[in-house]
Amino acid sequence: MRQLIARRLLQVIPMLFFISIICFGLIKLAPGDPVLSFVTPNMHLEDIERMRHSLGLDQPAYVQYVLWLKKSLTGDLGYSLINHQPVLDQILDRLPATAGLMGASIILAVLIAIPLGLLAAANRNRWIDKLINLMSYIGISVPLFWLGILLIYLFAIYLHWLPSTGMRTIGTDSVLDVLKHGILPCFVLAFSFLSVYVRYIRSSTITQLKEEYVQIQYAFGSGKRLVLFRHVLKHVLLPIITLLGMSAADLVAGAIVTETVFSWPGIGSLGMTAVKGMDYPVIMGITLFSALFLILGNLLADILYSIADPRIKSTR
Amino acid sequence: MRRNGIGVLVLMVLMLVVSACSGGNSGTSSATDGSTSNADATTADNGQPKDGGSLIIGVQSDPVVLNPNYAGDRVSLTIDQAIFAPLFQVNNGKKTFYLADSLTPSADKLTYTLKLKKNLTWHDGEKLTADDVVFTINKILDEKQHSFLRSNFIINGKPVQVSKVDDTTVEFKLPQAAPAFEATLVQVSPIPKHIFENEADIEKSTKNNTPVGSGPFKFKEYKTGEYITLERFDNYFGGKPHLDSVTYRIVKDSNAASLALQNGEINVNYVDPQNVDTIKATGKFDIYPYSEGRLAYLMFNENSDTKQLNKKEVRQALSYALNQDELIQVSYGSKDYADTAKSALTQDVLYHTNDVPFFNNDVNKAKELLKSAGAEGLKLRIIIPGGNKVQEAQALYIQQKFKDIGVQLDVNSMDSSAWSQKFVDTNAKDFDLAISGYIMGYDPDAYRILYSTGSSSNYSHYSNKEVDKLLEEGAGESDTTKRGEIYKKVQEMLADDAVIYPIAYTKTIVAFDKQYGGIEQAVLKPVVIFEDLSKIYHK
Numbered sequence: 001m002r003q004l005i006a007r008r009l010l011q012v013i014p015m016l017f018f019i020s021i022i023c024f025g026l027i028k029l030a031p032g033d034p035v036l037s038f039v040t041p042n043m044h045l046e047d048i049e050r051m052r053h054s055l056g057l058d059q060p061a062y063v064q065y066v067l068w069l070k071k072s073l074t075g076d077l078g079y080s081l082i083n084h085q086p087v088l089d090q091i092l093d094r095l096p097a098t099a100g101l102m103g104a105s106i107i108l109a110v111l112i113a114i115p116l117g118l119l120a121a122a123n124r125n126r127w128i129d130k131l132i133n134l135m136s137y138i139g140i141s142v143p144l145f146w147l148g149i150l151l152i153y154l155f156a157i158y159l160h161w162l163p164s165t166g167m168r169t170i171g172t173d174s175v176l177d178v179l180k181h182g183i184l185p186c187f188v189l190a191f192s193f194l195s196v197y198v199r200y201i202r203s204s205t206i207t208q209l210k211e212e213y214v215q216i217q218y219a220f221g222s223g224k225r226l227v228l229f230r231h232v233l234k235h236v237l238l239p240i241i242t243l244l245g246m247s248a249a250d251l252v253a254g255a256i257v258t259e260t261v262f263s264w265p266g267i268g269s270l271g272m273t274a275v276k277g278m279d280y281p282v283i284m285g286i287t288l289f290s291a292l293f294l295i296l297g298n299l300l301a302d303i304l305y306s307i308a309d310p311r312i313k314s315t316r
Numbered sequence: 317m318r319r320n321g322i323g324v325l326v327l328m329v330l331m332l333v334v335s336a337c338s339g340g341n342s343g344t345s346s347a348t349d350g351s352t353s354n355a356d357a358t359t360a361d362n363g364q365p366k367d368g369g370s371l372i373i374g375v376q377s378d379p380v381v382l383n384p385n386y387a388g389d390r391v392s393l394t395i396d397q398a399i400f401a402p403l404f405q406v407n408n409g410k411k412t413f414y415l416a417d418s419l420t421p422s423a424d425k426l427t428y429t430l431k432l433k434k435n436l437t438w439h440d441g442e443k444l445t446a447d448d449v450v451f452t453i454n455k456i457l458d459e460k461q462h463s464f465l466r467s468n469f470i471i472n473g474k475p476v477q478v479s480k481v482d483d484t485t486v487e488f489k490l491p492q493a494a495p496a497f498e499a500t501l502v503q504v505s506p507i508p509k510h511i512f513e514n515e516a517d518i519e520k521s522t523k524n525n526t527p528v529g530s531g532p533f534k535f536k537e538y539k540t541g542e543y544i545t546l547e548r549f550d551n552y553f554g555g556k557p558h559l560d561s562v563t564y565r566i567v568k569d570s571n572a573a574s575l576a577l578q579n580g581e582i583n584v585n586y587v588d589p590q591n592v593d594t595i596k597a598t599g600k601f602d603i604y605p606y607s608e609g610r611l612a613y614l615m616f617n618e619n620s621d622t623k624q625l626n627k628k629e630v631r632q633a634l635s636y637a638l639n640q641d642e643l644i645q646v647s648y649g650s651k652d653y654a655d656t657a658k659s660a661l662t663q664d665v666l667y668h669t670n671d672v673p674f675f676n677n678d679v680n681k682a683k684e685l686l687k688s689a690g691a692e693g694l695k696l697r698i699i700i701p702g703g704n705k706v707q708e709a710q711a712l713y714i715q716q717k718f719k720d721i722g723v724q725l726d727v728n729s730m731d732s733s734a735w736s737q738k739f740v741d742t743n744a745k746d747f748d749l750a751i752s753g754y755i756m757g758y759d760p761d762a763y764r765i766l767y768s769t770g771s772s773s774n775y776s777h778y779s780n781k782e783v784d785k786l787l788e789e790g791a792g793e794s795d796t797t798k799r800g801e802i803y804k805k806v807q808e809m810l811a812d813d814a815v816i817y818p819i820a821y822t823k824t825i826v827a828f829d830k831q832y833g834g835i836e837q838a839v840l841k842p843v844v845i846f847e848d849l850s851k852i853y854h855k
Contacts, residue, residue, distance in 0.1 A: 032733025036740065047467055054462055083380050084520045093540055149571055156579045165576045170372065170543050170563050263567045263576075265541030273377060273568065278733055 001306065008299045016291060020069070023287045027280055028061045034081045034278035055081055068284065077288075078281035080274075087285040091267060095289075097167055098259070098266030102251050104182060105189040106244065113194055117201025117236075118228055124206060132198060139195030144254055148188045148261035155184060165263040185262040192254035193247045200243055201236055208232045238308055245301025248294045365834055369854030370561040373845070374573050374585035378540055378566055382527040384505040385456055385463045386519050390843055395564055397844040398546055399439075399529035400505035401553070403430065403449070405847055406498070406758055407839055408664060412847070414554070415444070415506065415530065417484075425493040425794045430501075432484040437551050438508050439534040446480040451509035453478040453488075455518060462519050468500040493794050499759035506530070532557040532850035541566060558834065558853035577601070583829035584845065589649045590705075595827045602830055605653050605823040608842035609664040612654070612706075612753040614638075614714065614817040619777040621745040622696060626777075629689040631814035635675035636682035637721045638714065644820050647709040654820035659807045660767070663821050665760050667803040672811035682721045694723045698749040699739070701732035707751045710819065714749075725749075739775060750775075753822065755842060760803045761791045767810060778815045831855055 035052050052058050056067065071078055077087035120132040156164035163169070167181050208214065209232065217227045252268075259268035267286055274282035379392040384400045387393045403416040413419075417431045436444035456463040457475050469476045474491035481487050490497060507518075508528050515521045527535050532554065533546035545563045550556050565582055567573040574591050576582045578598050587595055587603065595601050616634070618626040625631060640656060648654040655663065658670040675681075686692050698714065700707045708729065715725040728747065730738065738744050739752060752775075756762040764787045765771045769779040786806050793799040810816075826845060828835055837851035846852065 030733075031731055031737060033737050036733065036736045047464065050459070051462065079520070083378065090540070097541075145569075149575065152572070152575045152579075157575060160579075163581060164579050165567050165572055165581055166542055166565065168542070170545065170565070171537075260569050261572055263541075263565075263569070263572055265539065265566075269541055269568060276733075 001303070004306070005299070005303065008302070012292070012295050015295060016288060019291045020072075020284065020288060021065070023284060024061075024065050024068070024280075027278075027283055030278075032278045033057075034280065036278075068281070072284075072288075077285040080282050081279045082274075082277050082282075087281045090270060090282065091285050091289055094265060094267045094270050097264060098255055098268060101182065101185055101189060101258070101264060101266060102255060104186045105251070105254075106247070108186060109190040109194045109197055110240065110244075112190070113197035113201055114233075114237075117198045118205055118233070120198065120202040121205035121209065122224065122228055129202075132202070136195040136198050139191060139198075142191075144188055144192055144257040145261050147191060148184070148258060151184050151188065152262075167265055185258045185264050188261070189251070189254045189258045192258075193250045196247075197240070197243065201240070204236045204239060205232055208235050211235075238305070241301050241304045241308060245298040248297035252290045252293065365558050365853035366855065367556075367558050367853070368560050370563060371559050371829075371832060371849075371852060371854075372563045372565050372581070372583045374567050374577065374582040375564045376566075376568060376570075376573070379544070379564075381519065381524050382535070383507060383518065383521075383524045385452065385461070385465060385507060386524075388464050391564075394844045395544060395546075396505065396527075396529075397531070397841075397846070398533045398562060398849045399527050399531045399535060400507070401529065401531040402505045403501055405841075406502055407841060407847060409666070409758070412839075414848075419498065419501070425495070426490050428488040428490070428497060428501075429481070430486045430488065432486070433553055434484060436530060436553055438510075438530050439528045439549055440508075440511075441551075442508065442510050444506065444508070444530050445483045446486045447483075448506045448509045449486045449504075450478050450480050451513065452504065452506045455507070455512070456504075461517070465500075465503055468503065471497075493792050494761075495794060495799060496759040496761035496791065499757050499762070502757075532848065533562050536561065552850055554848065554850055557850035559849075562849060577827055580829075583832060585827055587825045587827045588705075589653045589825065592825060600830055601827040602835075603825060603827055604835065604840060605825045606840040607655070607663060607821060608755055608824045609662045609758070610753050610755045610822050610824075610842070611657055611660065611662050612751070612819040612822050613657075613660070614710075614819060615750045615752055615776050616814070616816065617744070617748055617750065617776060618779075619742075619745055620697075620748040622694070622748050624689070624691045624694060625696075625748055627689050627691065628813055629685045630691045630694075632675045633682040633685035633689070633691070633721065634718070634723070635814050635817045636678045636685065637717045637723070638817060639677040639717070640819065643710060643713055646713045647706045648820065648822070653823045653825060655823070657818035657821045658811065660810045660816055660818060661760055661763060661803070661807055662756065664758050665756070665763075666758060667760055667800040667807075669804055669807055672808050674811060675814060675817075679720050686721060686723075692722060695726070696723060696748040697726045697728055697746070698751070699728045699730055699735055699747045700751055701735040702729040703732065710751050740773075742772075742775065742777070751819075760806070761787075763787070763806075764791060767806075767815065776815055778813070780809060780813060783809050783813075 035048055035055070035057065049058075056064060059067075068078060075088070077091070079086055080090065116132055120129045123129045152164040155162045162184055163181050164184070168177050205228075214227055214232065217231055255266060256268035256272055258264065259266045260272050263269065267289065270282065271286040273279070274286065375391045375394060377389075377391050379387075379395050380389045381387060381392055382395060382399065384396045387396050401414045404411055404413045404419065415432055415436060417433050420429045421427070430449070432444070432446060432449070438444050453469065453476070455461050456465045457469055459466070471491050471494045476491070476497070477489040479487050488497070511523055511528050512518050512521065515523065525538070532549055532552045534549045536547045537545045543563050543565045545561055547561045548557045548559065565576070567576055567582070570588065573582065573585055574587070574594070577585050577595060580600065592603055596603060616625045616631050644651055644654045644656075656670070658674045659668060659672050661668045686694070696718070698711050700711045711727045715727055718725045738747065739750055754766070756766070765773040767778055767783060768774060768787055769781070769784050783806060786802050786809070790799055790802040790806065793802060824842070826840065831854060832852055833855050834851040834853045838849060839847035841847040
């Protein structure tokens with residue numbers, strides 16, 4: 001196990017290096033110029049050039065990359081081109097908001113998906129199964145930003161139950177207040193992979209229900225509910241660990257949309273602003289953090305999987 | 317495990333229920349407060365402004381920098397307006413003094429003497445004196461400090477000299493007469509010398525994160541990505557502000573901002589023309605459309621490889637193809653939000669006139685002109701930034717109208733960053749038309765960089781030696797009558813040359829919560845919303 005973790009952790013370094021090159025190259029290929037976001041009509045060309053020089057943007061792309069890499073290796077991700085704040089500080093400042101949102105969304109998605117998936121499988125081809133299936137299809141098809149706006153309209157504007165923006169009421173730091181602000185964004189983000197989970201659990205449960213051990217339990221006179229929860233569930237839960245690892249990418253993409261719609265002050269909304277303003281150092285910083293999150297998410301899933309099912313270790 | 321799972325589920329449902337119940341009280345605290353305050357409003361409407369309360373203004377992004385020497389974006393400028401008092405302001409030709417008491421030019425217009433008010437203080441209690449003004453201007457002039465405002469203080473290649481006469485008097489010596497100098501000073505809000513004097517790079521100084529200003533509100537708290545709160549500055553020279561605090565809530569998505577406004581989480585925000593009816597329907601907001609001194613226009617790129625737009629007749633013909641009223645209707649919904657534009661100079665500019673040649677809606681004339689210029693069957697390309705609904709509607713309308721005169725127009729909707737890069741690229745030849753807008757301030761000299769031959773911002777590559785000469789003369793002419801004549805002539809010539817097709821002097825629309833008063837005294841102002849936030853009060 002230790003060897004597996006060490007080997008996988010060592011693999012992270014070249015992967016991040018490779019990702020950083022790709023990301024830097026893509027940024028440079030993209031149209032636009034960060035300096036243009038500062039240009040006002042009464043600025044002179046010399047001012048624009050001076051600004052470009054002071055930001056180091058007049059250097060060839062490879063020089064800019066090498067300079068960035070050198071600094072990054074010492075833990076310095078540079079300064080934002082827009083507000084000159086250290087990139088690392090900005091990311092660390094926003095990380096708890098995103099981590100909280102993601103964590104709560106995963107828990108919510110799993111808690112909703114398991115009973116729904118089991119219910120659908122246990123009532124295969126009946127109306128309830130069809131209803132859950134229909135909801136899953138809708139869930140997969142609905143764009144997150146649209147769902148977000150719809151829920152804001154319903155719960156904030158129409159029912160006046162929940163706030164529509166931000167992470168807290170201004171000047172308040174109570175946990176309950178943050179939870180209340182988090183309900184809608186958390187639900188929307190959970191929704192982005194909830195439908196996939198439901199369908200996976202349903203099909204996995206149906207497969208398990210055909211297994212010999214289930215038939216034996218029925219032969220011993222065990223009830224359907226008991227068989228499902230005591231025997232089938234543990235077999236279904238195991239692959240969910242892998243599914244969680246695979247959801248990491250969806251989580252990152254979903255967080256960007258969700259945080260923007262709900263003005264949630266996390267990394268997603270920071271990244272959106274950085275992309276709009278062509279803020280290279282911030283884009284690079286967030287890309288690296290997201291990549292690290294994806295890699296570690298998958299690693300964690302693998303470790304958990306091998307703990308849960310020791311047979312896996314022997315095959316690796 | 318089963319019991320635990322159900323336990324967690326019950327807990328989460330309970331949490332939802334508790335949140336939902338309490339949401340009725342505090343989740344919409346502003347909305348609830350609103351109903352209470354509306355009752356008060358009837359008494360406050362007839363009486364004196366009340367003190368206390370807070371105001372929440374919606375902004376689209378985090379501020380870039382809270383230092384007026386570097387603020388160039390709308391959000392930073394808006395917040396700086398509340399923290400840093402300006403020397404004086406000019407709005408619709410009316411000068412209002414803030415930190416300054418007077419500004420007196422010498423007879424030869426080469427020296428300007430600025431008198432400051434007495435007993436001015438910074439938010440930290442230190443005295444604000446002439447030293448601070450001199451320090452601010454010198455830092456703007458210092459190339460190493462990278463201030464955007466620097467080039468405004470360079471006249472004909474030489475810097476303006478600034479010196480202290482006494483604690484409340486500052487003298488500016490100009491290398492040559494420059495009537496636009498007052499407009500330059502309007503952009504200056506002093507920064508405190510005692511805070512920044514030892515900073516090598518003020519732009520990147522961490523002291524900008526906790527700004528010390530002299531405006532009606534002082535910095536209190538900033539949560540990145542969430543909000544910035546300012547609190548009342550009791551020693552504000554203009555009198556104690558009415559509100560206890562002002563918060564700028566950061567809402568990046570415009571749909572989310574509109575919903576937050578409807579939900580009462582924001583009291584003041586910009587509104588798109590298409591959302592006005594929805595906001596009005598809440599019954600909680602007054603709508604104020606006001607001019608920002610902005611011109612929306614169709615630009616002809618005379619440098620394009622089509623090689624036809626450098627002919628005046630072709631530009632006139634293309635202008636004749638369009639109907640300005642229809643164009644305004646399709647893009648802004650009504651003339652409530654866009655005034656008819658004929659001159660290249662906006663309505664707020666000194667010596668503005670709409671009494672200029674205008675080529676509008678004459679298809680036969682357009683065809684005739686194209687024929688005489690040998691430009692029949694033209695194929696042109698227009699670039700617009702994707703996602704801008706107004707400009708998309710305008711481009712499609714123009715495409716349709718050009719068809720009537722036999723001109724094919726390809727609409728190229730681009731990524732907004734790529735669009736701005738192409739628009740300002742003076743070497744770009746692969747597009748013929750673009751839709752854009754500008755805000756240039758109230759002095760017509762600012763327009764020199766747009767329409768002088770070879771100037772840095774002459775994106776249409778227009779060149780007319782007589783216009784160049786007139787713009788040079790206007791910059792140095794001290795006699796207001798003569799200056800007025802010069803700029804009238806400039807406007808006529810720009811219009812006759814059809815250098816651009818002016819679409820409209822657009823208006824900004826602000827929704828203002830009915831619970832608050834004092835908007836007339838606070839004065840709606842381009843870019844920063846309010847000129848003086850101290851006058852806003854909770855009814």
